[in-house]
Amino acid sequence: MEQGFRASMGWLHTWAGVVVGAMLFAIFWMGTLAVFDREIDRWMAPMTRIALPDRPRSFDELRATYDTAVALRSPTWTVLQATERQPYIRVAYRDKTGVVNRSFDPATGAVLPEPGTWAGSRFLYPYHYGLHLKIWNIGEWIVGFAGMAMLVLCVSGVVIHRKIFVDFFTLRARQKSQRAVLDLHTVSGVLGLPFNIAITLSGLIIFFAVYFPSGWQAVYPDKQAFNADGGSAYARPKANKPGSLGSLDAMAGEARRLWDGVEPRAILVRHPGDAAGFVTVFQSIEERIVRHAASITFDAATGAVLHRSDALRPVAVAQRFLTGLHRIQFRHWTLRFMYFALGLLGCALIMTGFLFWLEKRRKRHAAEGLHGVRLVHGLVVGATAGIVMATAGFMVINRLLPLGVTLAGYERHELEIWTFHLVWIAAFAHAWMRPRMAWVEQCRAIAALALAAMVLNGLTTGDHPLRSLAHAHLWPVAGVDVALLLLAAAAWAASRWLAASRRRSAAAVAALKEAGSHA
Amino acid sequence: MVKPITQRDSVQLPTTDRKSQWWFIVLRLVVVIGGGYVASSALVAGLARVLPWLGLVRIDGVVLASMLGFVIYLAVLILGFARQRLLRTAVDLLVIAGLGLMLAALTGA
Numbered sequence: 001m002e003q004g005f006r007a008s009m010g011w012l013h014t015w016a017g018v019v020v021g022a023m024l025f026a027i028f029w030m031g032t033l034a035v036f037d038r039e040i041d042r043w044m045a046p047m048t049r050i051a052l053p054d055r056p057r058s059f060d061e062l063r064a065t066y067d068t069a070v071a072l073r074s075p076t077w078t079v080l081q082a083t084e085r086q087p088y089i090r091v092a093y094r095d096k097t098g099v100v101n102r103s104f105d106p107a108t109g110a111v112l113p114e115p116g117t118w119a120g121s122r123f124l125y126p127y128h129y130g131l132h133l134k135i136w137n138i139g140e141w142i143v144g145f146a147g148m149a150m151l152v153l154c155v156s157g158v159v160i161h162r163k164i165f166v167d168f169f170t171l172r173a174r175q176k177s178q179r180a181v182l183d184l185h186t187v188s189g190v191l192g193l194p195f196n197i198a199i200t201l202s203g204l205i206i207f208f209a210v211y212f213p214s215g216w217q218a219v220y221p222d223k224q225a226f227n228a229d230g231g232s233a234y235a236r237p238k239a240n241k242p243g244s245l246g247s248l249d250a251m252a253g254e255a256r257r258l259w260d261g262v263e264p265r266a267i268l269v270r271h272p273g274d275a276a277g278f279v280t281v282f283q284s285i286e287e288r289i290v291r292h293a294a295s296i297t298f299d300a301a302t303g304a305v306l307h308r309s310d311a312l313r314p315v316a317v318a319q320r321f322l323t324g325l326h327r328i329q330f331r332h333w334t335l336r337f338m339y340f341a342l343g344l345l346g347c348a349l350i351m352t353g354f355l356f357w358l359e360k361r362r363k364r365h366a367a368e369g370l371h372g373v374r375l376v377h378g379l380v381v382g383a384t385a386g387i388v389m390a391t392a393g394f395m396v397i398n399r400l401l402p403l404g405v406t407l408a409g410y411e412r413h414e415l416e417i418w419t420f421h422l423v424w425i426a427a428f429a430h431a432w433m434r435p436r437m438a439w440v441e442q443c444r445a446i447a448a449l450a451l452a453a454m455v456l457n458g459l460t461t462g463d464h465p466l467r468s469l470a471h472a473h474l475w476p477v478a479g480v481d482v483a484l485l486l487l488a489a490a491a492w493a494a495s496r497w498l499a500a501s502r503r504r505s506a507a508a509v510a511a512l513k514e515a516g517s518h519a
Numbered sequence: 520m521v522k523p524i525t526q527r528d529s530v531q532l533p534t535t536d537r538k539s540q541w542w543f544i545v546l547r548l549v550v551v552i553g554g555g556y557v558a559s560s561a562l563v564a565g566l567a568r569v570l571p572w573l574g575l576v577r578i579d580g581v582v583l584a585s586m587l588g589f590v591i592y593l594a595v596l597i598l599g600f601a602r603q604r605l606l607r608t609a610v611d612l613l614v615i616a617g618l619g620l621m622l623a624a625l626t627g628a
Contacts, residue, residue, distance in 0.1 A: 009597075012600045148592060155597055204589050205586050208585040211588070212563045214564040215566075215584045215588065216585070219580070226578075230582070315582045318586070319582050
């Protein structure tokens with residue numbers, strides 16, 4: 001049975017990997033970038049490159065936007081104070097078309113211009129769990145499926161490598177490429193195994209109510225009842241009579257006093273302008289892993305305390321701990337860099353798995369006239385090099401498009417997203433049309449685009465690395481620039497190595513032919 | 520490491536059997552992935568009702584059952600693909616789904 005079990009796990013690992021690998025690479029790549037989404041935000045939206053002042057700004061100064069929200073009949077009005085990773089005040093409310101985000105300078109209170117980009121936190125980060133496919137939540141379901149497949153791949157991968165700790169110390173880089181690729185796959189798989197399992201399972205668990213709705217449906221009459229029971233959040237219906245809003249700063253001050261000096265980080269007003277409106281003041285979520293912000297709710301008009309959030313229940317603590325672990329919104333720079341590195345290792349794992357599949361079949365498929373290798377080769381190049389190229393293209397176009405530009409009815413942020421998708425589609429087309437040169441040429445394109453993005457940032461904003469490294473509030477910009485430079489260097493080195501090995505194998509084939517014709 | 524698979528891979532099936540083999544793989548995918556999800560969901564529903572009955576607070580039961588759902592589904596997927604006999608897998612899935620529904624019915628809302 002054991003032999004049979006391992007054989008079936010091998011089959012499962014091979015085919016689940018090939019079928020889901022392309023999606024998994026996209027999810028891992030975007031998830032890895034999402035670790036630094038707010039730093040990428042600052043690179044892509046230069047108006048938000050602001051030094052964080054020492055003191056938070058008054059909530060009441062933002063009253064004008066509250067009046068706008070009331071006029072628009074927005075169901076909520078939210079203020080987020082500036083933080084280290086997002087050094088500007090964010091106000092959000094809804095109009096008929098969706099969420100309106102507005103940003104303010106925390107030092108002067110001045111309105112910041114529209115960023116015209118969805119950048120990291122609104123495009124790259126949601127992409128890794130929603131794939132930018134919003135119809136029927138189809139993106140979330142595809143990602144959920146890929147996540148389950150990733151867990152299956154982790155389990156089956158461990159089963160087929162019984163000597164897992166021996167394999168860990170085996171890297172035959174100078175052996176023939178098939179062997180080296182397999183060893184790289186195994187080493188990155190073993191090294192990243194705990195992270196890959198934890199990040200995948202916790203990612204799925206964030207969406208437990210989406211992926212296993214049967215749980216809450218069996219117990220609650222509807223989603224609202226479930227949310228109300230789970231959130232411990234205060235709620236009361238609209239009175240449908242106009243009401244006023246008291247001093248937000250007084251409420252924030254009262255919250256600070258009740259919390260023994262902990263600074264309020266956010267304010268949420270429900271039913272703005274209604275007599276039953278209420279104000280919830282939240283603490284920061286950056287202080288601990290468990291993703292839960294303690295809150296106090298006040299009556300909007302009188303400022304009387306209506307409710308204080310309860311301590312979380314044990315199972316909720318477990319769920320929020322896993323959520324917090326995955327989303328890493330707590331303050332920990334060392335861990336943040338480790339997540340980034342482990343995410344890249346996960347990308348390498350997926351890519352080497354693909355390469356091994358191809359290497360193993362290349363000769364046999366050529367001999368038997370099968371098209372699988374050619375098809376998968378294009379898929380692999382497009383899914384791995386292609387998405388990296390598309391991301392670099394996304395950043396280049398961000399530095400080229402002037403603010404406020406529209407084209408054919410599309411706004412600037414939509415044009416950026418179109419560019420991303422068009423470059424990605426072009427990468428797939430190129431990989432299928434020029435299979436022999438696909439890797440080399442796409443690596444060159446990545447190198448050129450990444451370098452161009454870095455240079456354009458310096459030219460268009462003046463924040464070149466020499467300047468940005470000298471100012472602490474520009475370090476995120478410097479970080480993105482350095483990452484782009486490293487990417488360009490790595491892609492350039494890879495393209496040189498690939499071109500050289502292509503020449504070597506071509507020379508070997510020619511020599512063989514020569515020897516054959518002389519014989 | 521992967522020797523047994525290579526052997527299995529290279530086994531050439533008679534051309535007439537190939538199509539049925541292909542359909543059989545599709546059937547296995549549907550039964551294990553689709554059926555496995557339905558069975559896991561039913562068990563999650565059953566657990567979500569039973570756990571409060573065993574003393575957990577209602578919301579805790581729901582969250583715990585739903586989180587366990589991913590582990591249950593993972594086990595179902597692994598065992599479903601490890602099994603050679605698809606019929607036995609289908610029967611097991613029906614048993615799991617039945618168990619879930621029974622638990623839900625016994626502890627009815």
